[in-house]
Amino acid sequence: MQTANVNLPITVTVRHEQVTDALREHARKKIESLHLDYPRIIEAKVVLDVQKNRHIAEIILFCANHIHIEAHSEGKDMYVALDETTDKIARRMRKQKTRLLKKNRPHRNESIRHLEERYFTEDVLDHPEDSTEDPIPYIVHPENYQIKTMYKEDAIMQLELSDRPFVLYKSARRDCLTIVYRRKDGEYAAMDIK
Numbered sequence: 001m002q003t004a005n006v007n008l009p010i011t012v013t014v015r016h017e018q019v020t021d022a023l024r025e026h027a028r029k030k031i032e033s034l035h036l037d038y039p040r041i042i043e044a045k046v047v048l049d050v051q052k053n054r055h056i057a058e059i060i061l062f063c064a065n066h067i068h069i070e071a072h073s074e075g076k077d078m079y080v081a082l083d084e085t086t087d088k089i090a091r092r093m094r095k096q097k098t099r100l101l102k103k104n105r106p107h108r109n110e111s112i113r114h115l116e117e118r119y120f121t122e123d124v125l126d127h128p129e130d131s132t133e134d135p136i137p138y139i140v141h142p143e144n145y146q147i148k149t150m151y152k153e154d155a156i157m158q159l160e161l162s163d164r165p166f167v168l169y170k171s172a173r174r175d176c177l178t179i180v181y182r183r184k185d186g187e188y189a190a191m192d193i194k
Helices: 021-032 078-102 122-126 152-161
Strands: 010-015 041-051 054-063 067-075 166-171 177-182 188-193
Touching: 010 021, 021 041, 021 078, 041 078, 054 078, 067 078, 078 152, 152 166, 152 177, 152 188
Parallel strands: 010 041
Antiparallel strands: 041 054, 054 067, 166 177, 177 188
């Protein structure tokens, strides 16, 4: 799981005032300090506006999976407005994550299955098919893997939150086994198993 934004493109725009390096650096630190649990931030834009005695800060986040989050606030000072806006955007990011988790999903406890993995030696190839005895498997590494019924979005989120290279699940839409994995370019791919 990524804990800090690395080389995140952040654009800071100031209207009706000259931007200072301190203000730009403060905005950059605030965006980079956002927790990257979910959704993953791809690009951030900060728009700071001064109108008479009003200081308005607006933050727009472009995240993975086509998620677009924005917030704005107004304060007496630009730093205060920027801090309030960062707090709002962090709450909206958490809300987005819980909304995805709590969406109308099938009851997961009813759909958990365990696949039994069996490995055989090369002697099985010479084993006659008409034999009444089944070949004896040997155990390489026993690990139970729970197959849950879920949607692709949940599988992608589970993949982002874990260190596993793939997630195997039963698709709630198509009722078939599906595997979601991360490609070398950082995008996600899904493949049905038949």
